[in-house]
Amino acid sequence: MNTIALHAARGAVVELRGIHKTYRLGQHVVPALRGVDLAVQPGEMLALTGPSGSGKSTLLNLCGLIDAPDQGEILLRGQPVHQLNETASTLLRRDALGFVFQSFNLVPVMTVTENVDYPLFLAGVPAPERKRRVAEALERVGLGEHAKHRPDALSGGQRQRVAIARALIKRPSLVIADEPTASLDSHTADQVLDLMRECCHADGAAFVIATHDDRLTRRCDRVVRLLDGVIEETQIPQRNIA
Amino acid sequence: MKWLKFAWLNTLRNRRRSLVTLSIAALGTAAILLAGGFALYTYQGLEQSSARTTGHLIVGNPEQFTKDEDVPLQHGLDNVAALRQQLLADPAVRHVLPRVEFSGLISNGDKSTVMVAAGIDPDSEFAVKGPFLQMTAGDVLAGKSTAMVMLGEGLARSLKAKPGTSLTLLASTTEGALNAMDVTVKGVFSTGIPDIDKRLVYTDIETAQKLLVTQRVSTLGVFLRNMDDVAPAQARIAAALPKLTVQTWLDQATFYKSVKALYNRIFGALGLIIGVIVVFVVTNAMAMAIIERTREIGTLRAMGTLPGQLLRTLALEGMVLGGGGAIVGGLVALGISVFLLVVPVQMPPPPGRSTGYPLQVAIDPSMYVATLAAMVVLAMLASAWIARKTVHRPIVDALAHV
Numbered sequence: 001m002n003t004i005a006l007h008a009a010r011g012a013v014v015e016l017r018g019i020h021k022t023y024r025l026g027q028h029v030v031p032a033l034r035g036v037d038l039a040v041q042p043g044e045m046l047a048l049t050g051p052s053g054s055g056k057s058t059l060l061n062l063c064g065l066i067d068a069p070d071q072g073e074i075l076l077r078g079q080p081v082h083q084l085n086e087t088a089s090t091l092l093r094r095d096a097l098g099f100v101f102q103s104f105n106l107v108p109v110m111t112v113t114e115n116v117d118y119p120l121f122l123a124g125v126p127a128p129e130r131k132r133r134v135a136e137a138l139e140r141v142g143l144g145e146h147a148k149h150r151p152d153a154l155s156g157g158q159r160q161r162v163a164i165a166r167a168l169i170k171r172p173s174l175v176i177a178d179e180p181t182a183s184l185d186s187h188t189a190d191q192v193l194d195l196m197r198e199c200c201h202a203d204g205a206a207f208v209i210a211t212h213d214d215r216l217t218r219r220c221d222r223v224v225r226l227l228d229g230v231i232e233e234t235q236i237p238q239r240n241i242a
Numbered sequence: 243m244k245w246l247k248f249a250w251l252n253t254l255r256n257r258r259r260s261l262v263t264l265s266i267a268a269l270g271t272a273a274i275l276l277a278g279g280f281a282l283y284t285y286q287g288l289e290q291s292s293a294r295t296t297g298h299l300i301v302g303n304p305e306q307f308t309k310d311e312d313v314p315l316q317h318g319l320d321n322v323a324a325l326r327q328q329l330l331a332d333p334a335v336r337h338v339l340p341r342v343e344f345s346g347l348i349s350n351g352d353k354s355t356v357m358v359a360a361g362i363d364p365d366s367e368f369a370v371k372g373p374f375l376q377m378t379a380g381d382v383l384a385g386k387s388t389a390m391v392m393l394g395e396g397l398a399r400s401l402k403a404k405p406g407t408s409l410t411l412l413a414s415t416t417e418g419a420l421n422a423m424d425v426t427v428k429g430v431f432s433t434g435i436p437d438i439d440k441r442l443v444y445t446d447i448e449t450a451q452k453l454l455v456t457q458r459v460s461t462l463g464v465f466l467r468n469m470d471d472v473a474p475a476q477a478r479i480a481a482a483l484p485k486l487t488v489q490t491w492l493d494q495a496t497f498y499k500s501v502k503a504l505y506n507r508i509f510g511a512l513g514l515i516i517g518v519i520v521v522f523v524v525t526n527a528m529a530m531a532i533i534e535r536t537r538e539i540g541t542l543r544a545m546g547t548l549p550g551q552l553l554r555t556l557a558l559e560g561m562v563l564g565g566g567g568a569i570v571g572g573l574v575a576l577g578i579s580v581f582l583l584v585v586p587v588q589m590p591p592p593p594g595r596s597t598g599y600p601l602q603v604a605i606d607p608s609m610y611v612a613t614l615a616a617m618v619v620l621a622m623l624a625s626a627w628i629a630r631k632t633v634h635r636p637i638v639d640a641l642a643h644v
Contacts, residue, residue: 066637094546105541109251
């Protein structure tokens with residue numbers, strides 16, 4: 001890997017400027033992020049790495065608009081979003097962001113179809129269009145035959161593919177993925193990575209992925225390593241350097 | 243519709259817990275409806291009984307209702323026939339029954355005892371009121387049976403009287419003198435209230451007037467075609483007879499009013515307790531469900547679900563549990579009510595009475611609708627209340643919930 005300069009912010013899907021974030025643990029104030037600047041480009045697959053407590057989950061939450069910084073700015077598609085109220089940030093997440101979780105976080109009482117359909121339903125997409133898009137998404141992730149199954153009838157890899165289909169169904173600008181391969185065996189993890197990469201390139205969605213998985217970081221366009229709340233280094237995996 | 247389906251599916255996650263919650267809601271609803279139905283049946287019965295005893299409206303001189311009499315019929319009505327015709331001209335009026343109320347002594351020659359007597363128009367009285375007395379011996383009074391009396395069961399026993407026995411009535415006349423009259427027992431009856439049966443005597447109105455040496459009557463009982471006619475008929479008659487007072491049956495139904503006040507408090511408190519229990523059970527079930535699903539709620543919030551949308555689906559979940567239970571409870575109550583109509587169950591006599599009564603439960607659609615709606619609303623509000631903190635919890639915290 002080679003260390004490179006921070007990507008240019010111009011045209012970034014999400015941009016973080018001078019982000020500070022602290023947590024209070026009892027009497028102690030723990031700094032989680034200390035002046036982080038980061039920009040993620042459309043179609044980019046960016047990995048956040050670092051040891052536990054380095055701030056990568058905090059950074060991921062801030063990119064996903066499910067947490068707010070103490071200081072600094074967050075811009076999504078060029079618009080400042082760090083001071084939005086709860087409703088506005090919820091609607092922005094609904095329309096522009098997708099989430100993939102380590103433990104899949106599918107709704108167990110919903111079928112595969114209903115899980116994937118949920119973001120479209122939230123967005124108020126008409127039923128016929130939802131049906132078509134869900135069917136396409138499930139075919140794309142290879143789960144067309146499992147459409148009526150519930151998550152507990154699927155393997156871990158299948159569940160994560162459902163989660164990816166759910167994250168991408170509304171064609172988001174940015175997908176936030178928290179350790180998406182951590183619960184999967186290596187073969188399944190490879191399949192999920194292939195799928196994420198394919199979706200990233202095909203849909204133009206940017207992925208921000210928190211991970212400890214070296215196989216995953218090698219396939220990303222850029223790797224940002226955090227240490228003690230600051231970006232220690234930014235690297236481009238060698239295979240991505242022309 | 244999708245939210246409702248989601249709520250329904252959520253109730254199926256822990257079926258045993260949902261079944262217990264639903265069952266308690268059903269039992270609570272059934273208990274409220276059965277208790278309420280019983281109270282309502284009692285009210286309806288007492289309303290009919292009260293109106294049948296006095297008439298829907300009671301017409302008399304104002305002093306009759308406000309002052310004690312120095313001599314019998316001091317405040318009685320004159321020109322009864324004309325007054326009766328005037329009242330019968332009202333389209334809502336079915337019958338007008340004169341009544342002479344007095345007290346005195348009744349004697350068999352060896353023993354005298356106090357009596358409370360009513361002079362009635364026998365043919366009209368029994369035609370209008372139907373079988374309101376239980377005859378234990380002899381017959382009811384008939385139109386031309388002057389100098390005849392009907393005795394309460396206890397009074398007949400005290401005087402060792404039976405149909406055909408000669409007795410003497412003693413009472414003060416309207417002038418204050420003592421008068422006596424020989425009468426024959428026509429029948430013996432029971433009102434179902436032993437204390438009344440020890441004193442009550444019915445005789446025809448002519449006999450009563452002859453004993454009291456007067457042409458007056460105490461009051462006129464006005465019987466209407468319909469209970470709903472009471473208020474408008476009262477207004478019309480009061481306007482037509484400005485010198486007289488027109489009371490409704492309710493004004494004189496002290497027993498009805500005291501029973502209703504007592505039952506309202508008893509069954510109201512019972513309903514409140516049951517409602518609180520149901521709300522607590524639903525709340526507890528929802529609290530457990532919400533704690534278990536905290537991470538899922540965080541996930542749904544992260545995906546763009548508004549807190550209000552989550553509150554709605556969780557309230558709908560409460561509605562499914564509370565409303566489902568209420569519907570089942572309503573059906574149970576309906577089934578028991580119908581069963582009691584088909585297979586009568588006799589209750590033992592209440593305190594102070596000698597006869598039992600059929601256990602029946604009124605089926606009142608408005609009470610069913612109100613109870614079911616209350617259950618649904620309470621369950622929804624309880625669920626929303628218990629969910630409000632979780633749906634507003636920071637998403638990061640919710641996602642980290644274990």
